[in-house]
Amino acid sequence: MSLFSNCGAGDVGYREAGFRFDVMAELDPRRLEVCLLNHPGALGVPGDLRRTWQKVIRRYRERAGKARPALLCACPPCQGMSSARSGKGSHDDADAGSKDERNLLVTIVAKVALRLMPSLIVVENVPAFLTRKVRHPKDEKPVSAANYLITSLAKDYVAFPMVADLCDFGVPQSRNRAFLTFVRKDLPGLKELLRLGRVPFPRATHAVDVGTGRPITLAEALVSFGLPSLDAAASESAVAAEYSGFHSVPVWDERTYAMVAAIPSASGRSAWENDACRHCGPVEASPESVLCPICSSPLLRPIVKDAGGGYRLVKGFKSSYRRMRVDKPAATVTTASGHLGSDNTIHPTQNRLLSPLECSLLQTFPADFKWGDALKRLGHTNVREMIGEAVPPAFTRMHGQVLYGILKREWGRAPMAMSDERCVKAWAKLADAAKKDGRADPRDYFEHAKPSGRQASPAHVSKRSSTGRLALENKVSQSTP
Known part of the structure; x- marks a missing residue:
């Protein structure tokens, strides 16, 4: 089952790992149409999950009867959590956080999970999901959405958090995300996982800290795509007709084009740093300058005309109007x-x-991902939004392979060590948030779930591999990291 399914791209990875989706639920029916094109066997439930979650359960029961789902995936909207949003108040201000109702949509995840009791639950969001304060829906005290979900499911599930940059897993972009994976306590695979000091996430494949490689750079990624060049100067050069409109870009006016062209190629610099004039060429100007010192025309920087007829620099982050770095992930x-x-x-x-x-x-969408007529009907903006909100399927495929191993006890991919800094960092964030809120340390729930004997703990971990961990790794094929 998938909640907040978007266009279904992230779920494609779990499907490739061996899972089949029976029900997909998404607010926007237009996105759901794209989702079902890529998951044609699934039943779709459009609408606000705060009103449709019981219908989602009914549709699942129609398909599966009393069988428990193997996997519940949920990616609640992250806009209310995102650090890029302005005017949302302090990160630790529960009243400010509660103004955006999307920040506690995990209550729906908890309701569906407790009714259907899936074997595994995966929740993805931005890292602020672990710490951003909202008001608890019952006691009205501050709590992070992640800690709310952990405590709501603690009776039946063991929670495993992770914060990671997905470029460490072969995704050719820097994408910092938080994941919570819940494993139902009665699964035999959970006991084996805990005994060996592992967690239900894949080992990093492109990260220097684990000695398995390095991230894929943007230059390497673009070369691998093999797409023709485009240019925003004119409509003829801004589109490659053979790609049905998907390989095309907006056309810029002359001044905007000149401003971008003035940024040195492959420099990673921004238009804020341009010391150039359309008429006079290179000039000497201070970082705060707006007008050319020679002809008094606006410099080729992000500049707008104010209400009084004068010019000023655009108000914005200095990471805007910037070329991407070729030597780093996108x-x-x-x-x-x-x-x-x-x-x-x-x-x-x-x-x-x-x-x-x-x-x-x-975003590692497969080349055969089906869009139907979405670009024609919805336009570039809506398609770009679907792409931007997706979970990269290259990661979810790897994650799904580990989850499949827990269910089948067939370890096709080695799970991540509990001592991995990505897990340790996530536990620390959750614990710090709970302490600020005067709530129980979420690691205590984990401690109570562990089998007896010596094994790694999120409260105190070692980077040394035990004999048990090596035994698990020996189950993994030599061709799979």
Whole structure:
């Protein structure tokens, strides 16, 4: 089952790992249409899950009867949590956090989980999900959404958190995300996992800290895509017709194009640093300058005309109007990938933004992902939003392989060590948030679930591998990291 399914891209990875989705639930019926194109056997439930969650359960029962789901995936909207949003109040202000009702949509996840009792539950969000304060729906005291979910399910499930940059798993972009994976306490695979000091996440495959490689750079990714060049100067050069509109970019006016062209190719620099004038060429100007010192025309920087007729610099983050770095993973693909003034959206060497196709490939969408007529009906903005909100299927496939191993006790991919810093960091965030709220340390629930004997703990971990951990790794094929 999938809740908050978006276009279904993240769930494609779990499907490739061996899971089949019976029910997909998504607020926007247009997104759900795309989702069902890629999961044709699933039943779709459109609408606000706060009103439709019981219908979701009924649809599942129609399909599966009394059988418990193997997997429940949920990716609640992250906009209320995101650090990129302004005007949302202090991170530790529960009243400010509660103003956005999306911040406690995990209550729906808890309701569905406790009714259907799936073997595994996966919840994905931005890292602030672990710590951002809201008012508890029952006692009205501050709590983070993640800690609310952990305590709500603690009787029946063991929770495992992780905070990671998904570039460590071969996703060719920097994408910091938080995951909670819940394993039902009666699963034999859980006991084996705990005994060996492992967690239900895949080992990193492209991270220097575990000695398995390095992240894929943007330059390497773009070369692997093999797509033709584009240019935002004119409509003829801004689209590659053979890609049904998906490899195309917005056309810029002359001044905007000149501003981007003035940013040196492959420099990773921004238009804020341009010391150039359209008429006079390179000039000497201070970082705060707006007008050319020679002809008094606006410099090729992010500049607007104010109400009085004068010019001023655009108010915004200095990561905007910037070329992406070629020697690092791409910047995070967001819902605003089609906006020049958003964070790091300019192509590293060409004078344009990234196309929707490039964004989807950086998000590791499969090349055969089905969009139907979404681009024609919904437009580039809506398609870019679906792409930006997706969970990269390259990661969910790896995650799904570990989850499949827990259910079948067939370890096709080695699970992550409990001592991995990605897990330790997540536990620390949860514990710190609970302490500030005057609530129980969430690690206590984990301690009570562990079998007797010596094994790693989130409260005190060692980076040394035990004999048991090596035994589990010996079950993994040599070809699979």
